[in-house]
Amino acid sequence: MKVFILLLTLLSFIFAENYTFLVQPYSKEVELEAKIIAEIATASLHSKIKLFIPQISEMEEKVYSKYFTLSPKCEDANFVFINKNIEEESLCDNASRLFFTNNYRKLLANDKYFGALFWNKSRPNIVFSKKRLEAKAIILPKTFEQFIEIF
């Protein structure tokens, strides 16, 4: 998976060109978000990833399906990425799946989430909770250490 993402990134640079007109909906930011989530999910789970995104948009579905098997239901997924404001109660329990958020305050407040991809000072950031990683017995690669916070 990691090699696949690396190759896709490389190819995108080889053919990097200015656009003429952006007639199709602009998906490059969603594309990069999907690549980052794919990196994180691949490093966190050793089984085949089934991703669930609540209230997934048409564009997200199109882009994320290039990197993941998407699950239409939370119950069938083993990785849940919550990137919208939804009713938490509507989600399935967290016993057998990993929850990731795009909201740092949500990560701090709710120990259901083991990490977050969020923006701060105009820069994207990734944070994992050390205690929650340990509780879920997730061992991340050494290169991820810079993203782990002690809480």
Place this chain on the structure above:
Amino acid sequence: MKIIVLLGLLGSLLFSDSLDALLQEYKSTSDNSLRTVNEKMGHVMIYSQKEIRLMHYTKLNDILKELPLFNINTNQIGLTNYSLTGSKTTTSGFFRFFINDHEISSGYDQSTSLSWGDLPLDFVDHVEIYYGESSFSFGNETGIYFVRIYTKSALKENSSEINSWITSTGANSQSFTNSASFENGWSYLMFFNQEEVKKTTIHNGQKLNSNGIKHYMYVDVGNDTTKVNVGYTDVSKNNYTGLSFDAMPTSGESLSTDFFINYTHYFLDDKSLKANLSVDANNRSYDETNVQGIAIAPLITFSQFGPSGPNRYSEDLRFIKTNAYLSKSFDVENNSFITAINIKNKTYDVQNRESDTNSNIGRFSPFDEETISSLLLQDSYKLRDDLILVANTKLDYYDRNAYLKDNSETLLRVGAIYTPTENWGFKSFYTQTKLAPSFYNIDYTNKNTLKLKSQEYRFYTLEGVYTQGDSKFGITYDHVNIDDFIYLTPIGFINVDHTISTEGLIFDYEYSFTDRDKIHLNYFTSTLSESVTNSTKGGYIKYMGGYQKFDYFTSLIYRNGYDYLGLSIPDSFDMSLGIAYHFTKDLSCSIKANNIFDRSTKSLYFTNLGMNFFALDDNERSVTFSFRWVF
């Protein structure tokens, strides 16, 4: 070049963490600010967050003064004013400015100059400028140039920021921005700014100035489906040449306060139903004293000794704008439809208007209320994967009080976007739009013109773009015919009785050496069927780049000279050069030299109701020192 970049990237990917590289690319992509572009709206120029930061643009005019087929001048009141190529207008009704969803032009004269002109960019993420749109997509008032200003996103900032600059002329600005997002999905961004304006010119041995002070406040609160924007600004400043017969007022001051609240809500899962409500309140005061008389068009009298006007004049006006908008977008097979309704009510109230001879002048015209109801429909049809046809129409119904008759106007636009290969793209539009007279136009109508009519613009445009690797080359052609152009003579507005036509050609080339280094060249030339009172040719060359903790940037903006009634206005070469140093990712400072050759553009002014003309520089030579701290 590409091979070197590729090798560098390969190395970076092999020897560093790919997640870090992805985060960097995510930021870089976000800074390109392409998520809001709508190619169907016209010919677009984008000033991305990356470009705003690298070029150290601090105010909106830093961007606008580069635009092709566009001139920036200083008007009699000392305000920045925008004009179409070859002409100089006193107020600019045909440029529409938006902060996010909200249109910010004055309810009085449709101009942004007094309240929102030259906005600070410290809270702005990116700016899109559309040429050739006619407000079809927004249901708002009509125009030719649409400047869409997108503010920074609270979700991406989540921080506080202080920006400040000071120039060698003494002008200075301080900004504070604060934003946060919460667990429940809501977020806010607040922005406060104070700017001290210093602009002084010597004319006939007398100092003219438009010195003053401006305050801005902006608050954006929202979540996935709801957005509330609140804006406030106040400006108090001196009158520059003012409206005095001899263009040298004894004293005078302009004051303006503007407040708006804008509420947007998206319904349905796909957010395809959008409702928007807004209210604007604007108070403006003006006073001037001059022994030779003041040229207030409705108060000018003619006698055997020539024209005369009041020696002291003051007014205090209030304008309220209320707007409601509802749109629905939907797809049917290869068609993408947008349909919308918009209702706007504008009122104009004279709180006080007096002169030295009349303490209760009151209204110049009984026209003080207007309701515009609009219905619009747009279809973009995907004929083939590489060809999209766009057609839209808008019906405006004007309900006016007083002698102006109610009328309806139909606006239409058709166009095509053709992208036969990845390297080639073509775009063409034909637009027919009308610009109705404003309260200001009616107040200052020439007494011999009984009823001002709407101006009608008919124009077609063609754009071709070729990209290869990191290069992009574009040519845009336009042909514009204007009927009933509303023109300000020294004794009031008239409809010009013949068709005015203009043609223009824009060449644009940009090359990105790396993600951080870029060169951009632009040249335009145009013709105008009338005698020109402004530049008709121009261009710029700019370079922005960076090395380690340094950014460096330079630009040279050219506008051609012209002759007008014996005045010879020379070519303008406005060159700026600057360097910035980043102490950390969050703390930087920069120094920039402005108008290095002291060859600014000039604006024309007149005395004695157009008997004599003179020209003054729009910008001074100066040095700006600025700093930015994010925490």
